[in-house]
Amino acid sequence: MGERLLTRNWGTPERHALKSYLAAGGYQSLKKARGMEPAAIVDEVKRSGLRGMGGAGFATGVKWGFVPRDNPRPRYLCVNADEGEPGTYKDRYLMERDPHMLLEGIAIACRAIGAQTAYIYIRGEFHAVADRLETAIAEARGGGYLGHNALGPGVDLDVWVHRGAGAYVCGEETALIESLEGKQGKPRLKPPFPAVVGAFAAPTIVNNVETLAQVPHILERGAAAWKALGVNGGSGTKLYGASGRVERPGLWELPMGTRLSEIVLEHAGGVRDGKRLKGVIPGGSSCPVLLPDEIDVPMTFDALMAKGSMLGTGCAAVLDEETCAVRLCLRLMRFYAHESCGQCTPCREGNHWLAKIVQRIESGRGEPGDVDLALEVAQNILGNTICPLGDACAMPARAFLQKYRAEFETHVRERRCPYGSYPIRPGGREITG
Amino acid sequence: MAPTLSPRLEQEIERLCERYPTRAAALLPTLQAAQRELGALDEAAIGMVAGALGVPAVRVQEVATWYTMFKLRPEGRHLVEICTNLSCHLCGGSELLDAVCRELGVRPGETTADGRFTVREVECLGSCGTAPVMQIDGAFVENLTLEKATAALQSAP
Numbered sequence: 001m002g003e004r005l006l007t008r009n010w011g012t013p014e015r016h017a018l019k020s021y022l023a024a025g026g027y028q029s030l031k032k033a034r035g036m037e038p039a040a041i042v043d044e045v046k047r048s049g050l051r052g053m054g055g056a057g058f059a060t061g062v063k064w065g066f067v068p069r070d071n072p073r074p075r076y077l078c079v080n081a082d083e084g085e086p087g088t089y090k091d092r093y094l095m096e097r098d099p100h101m102l103l104e105g106i107a108i109a110c111r112a113i114g115a116q117t118a119y120i121y122i123r124g125e126f127h128a129v130a131d132r133l134e135t136a137i138a139e140a141r142g143g144g145y146l147g148h149n150a151l152g153p154g155v156d157l158d159v160w161v162h163r164g165a166g167a168y169v170c171g172e173e174t175a176l177i178e179s180l181e182g183k184q185g186k187p188r189l190k191p192p193f194p195a196v197v198g199a200f201a202a203p204t205i206v207n208n209v210e211t212l213a214q215v216p217h218i219l220e221r222g223a224a225a226w227k228a229l230g231v232n233g234g235s236g237t238k239l240y241g242a243s244g245r246v247e248r249p250g251l252w253e254l255p256m257g258t259r260l261s262e263i264v265l266e267h268a269g270g271v272r273d274g275k276r277l278k279g280v281i282p283g284g285s286s287c288p289v290l291l292p293d294e295i296d297v298p299m300t301f302d303a304l305m306a307k308g309s310m311l312g313t314g315c316a317a318v319l320d321e322e323t324c325a326v327r328l329c330l331r332l333m334r335f336y337a338h339e340s341c342g343q344c345t346p347c348r349e350g351n352h353w354l355a356k357i358v359q360r361i362e363s364g365r366g367e368p369g370d371v372d373l374a375l376e377v378a379q380n381i382l383g384n385t386i387c388p389l390g391d392a393c394a395m396p397a398r399a400f401l402q403k404y405r406a407e408f409e410t411h412v413r414e415r416r417c418p419y420g421s422y423p424i425r426p427g428g429r430e431i432t433g
Numbered sequence: 434m435a436p437t438l439s440p441r442l443e444q445e446i447e448r449l450c451e452r453y454p455t456r457a458a459a460l461l462p463t464l465q466a467a468q469r470e471l472g473a474l475d476e477a478a479i480g481m482v483a484g485a486l487g488v489p490a491v492r493v494q495e496v497a498t499w500y501t502m503f504k505l506r507p508e509g510r511h512l513v514e515i516c517t518n519l520s521c522h523l524c525g526g527s528e529l530l531d532a533v534c535r536e537l538g539v540r541p542g543e544t545t546a547d548g549r550f551t552v553r554e555v556e557c558l559g560s561c562g563t564a565p566v567m568q569i570d571g572a573f574v575e576n577l578t579l580e581k582a583t584a585a586l587q588s589a590p
């Protein structure tokens with residue numbers, strides 16, 4: 001299974017403690033970074049090909065380069081630890097098991113962009129993980145890795161944990177900033193982009209936990225060597241997951257660009273109980289579902305885009321032949337209807353309409369034109385909203401409606417759901433990485 | 434006399450304010466601290482938080498009602514949150530929610546007659562590799578079966 005960077009300390013006892021991190025060579029990259037010009041760090045990250053692991057895949061070094069150098073305001077780093085995309089479970093483990101790796105990445109990023117304050121915006125439900133981060137921050141301050149002179153002589157760094165309060169949309173970077181400022185998490189219109197006008201009207205970089213946790217490894221081995229760990233056009237390593245109807249649900253650090261078929265069929269052991277595969281949602285609920293003949297695809301942003309889906313967070317969910325596509329679609333539509341912030345009409349109304357139409361199809365009260373009606377509603381959401389939450393609802397809706405159209409129509413025709421209720425069936429395994 | 438915040442909470446709020454360039458930014462952590470101490474964020478609590486941070490009460494109200502984790506009125510002594518989103522749904526999370534609700538004689542969102550449990554259906558908890566999952570008073574219970582859920586409920590004080 002290739003080289004492990006993000007998960008290399010996961011097998012160590014007391015893996016989350018500073019002393020374990022130091023014993024494994026931790027905080028050496030921060031030392032290196034203190035001796036580097038900020039622009040040189042940005043260049044190194046650009047050369048590595050690191051892309052944002054929060055879902056959008058934006059080139060990290062390029063984003064850092066957008067921070068204006070001549071702005072006298074303070075700059076901020078916001079760490080996106082909201083991990084709310086349904087089906088996603090990676091950042092939690094990175095923070096819980098090796099919080100210092102993230103803190104080291106944060107410190108290096110702050111040196112690169114010239115920030116002296118970082119906020120870790122963590123979803124409110126991660127109570128114990130947030131406590132662990134606070135402990136790690138205190139330890140790192142004690143060791144001089146954060147706090148006074150952390151980024152070099154006279155350059156201090158404060159890192160604060162900011163706990164969310166239950167709202168998926170706060171994972172969207174401008175909603176996150178609004179929420180950090182103590183408001184409702186309603187996304188802002190872009191431009192201006194946060195790198196120019198972000199938190200407290202100051203230049204702000206928002207990065208995902210996994211993105212930042214890779215930064216120490218890029219400095220440790222050098223951009224070229226880090227990049228070479230990827231395959232099929234990917235750079236470095238990535239946490240990939242497979243959950244749902246698989247034999248062995250889990251999370252694995254693999255070369256970026258590993259094929260989805262390998263993840264599902266080999267690492268996760270294939271569909272559970274020898275059932276037939278029905279589809280795979282490759283990286284969280286917002287990513288359009290792929291049919292079994294579409295999963296032989298490298299898990300990169302570009303390759304999945306070419307298939308009409310998205311890499312998203314890289315945590316796949318697997319549907320088997322006993323999964324009702326209509327019922328699953330309904331559950332996701334209910335989620336997006338509930339999580340719309342209510343600002344834009346197409347998302348606020350459209351998501352509800354999708355949930356309503358799919359609900360009546362699922363419960364056997366659908367009308368003959370309902371599938372086309374739902375497709376039309378989805379079409380009217382796409383591209384018409386301030387933030388991508390509307391698209392995140394409409395895109396998977398469209399994929400379900402198109403790819404499992406016959407199944408939706410059977411529900412309408414037979415006036416019932418042909419599937420039975422589901423067994424309560426945990427995978428029963430620990431996440432080992 | 435108007436209700437006032439405890440000195441402990443006042444101190445905590447001042448410490449929270451040091452983290453941000455504006456006092457208003459401390460609103461979420463302040464509401465969280467107030468909810469921990471007071472149990473629920475009623476009108477009096479909202480007013481006290483507004484006073485402590487120097488922001489209008491409507492603004493505090495707006496925020497407290499918008500996020501799902503703030504409690505505006507008292508609920509059961511234990512909060513049981515069961516995920517029925519993507520991966521949990523595939524592993525029987527919806528059936529589990531139904532079964533737990535049947536056992537406790539409530540519908541999702543309701544509190545048991547003895548005031549012991551409030552049960553909620555929640556969105557993805559970021560624990561999908563060990564689905565189905567629930568949280569009881571904020572602590573994860575993973576790889577959930579009905580037996581495991583029942584045991585967790587029984588061991589709650």
Ligand SMILES: Cc1cc2nc3c(=O)[nH]c(=O)nc-3n(C[C@H](O)[C@H](O)[C@H](O)COP(=O)(O)O)c2cc1C
Nearest residue numbers: 052053054080082083084171172173207208211388
């Ligand atoms: C509705 C919505 C929810 C999002 N949720 C998250 C999230 O939970 N975590 C995350 O890192 N990014 C999330 N994002 C993406 C962020 O907006 C942003 O692209 C990301 O934090 C940038 O960091 P990165 O470049 O390191 O990926 C979300 C985006 C949208 C539209």
Ligand code: FES
Nearest residue numbers: 516521557558561
């Ligand atoms: S879907 Fe239930 S924890 Fe993610």
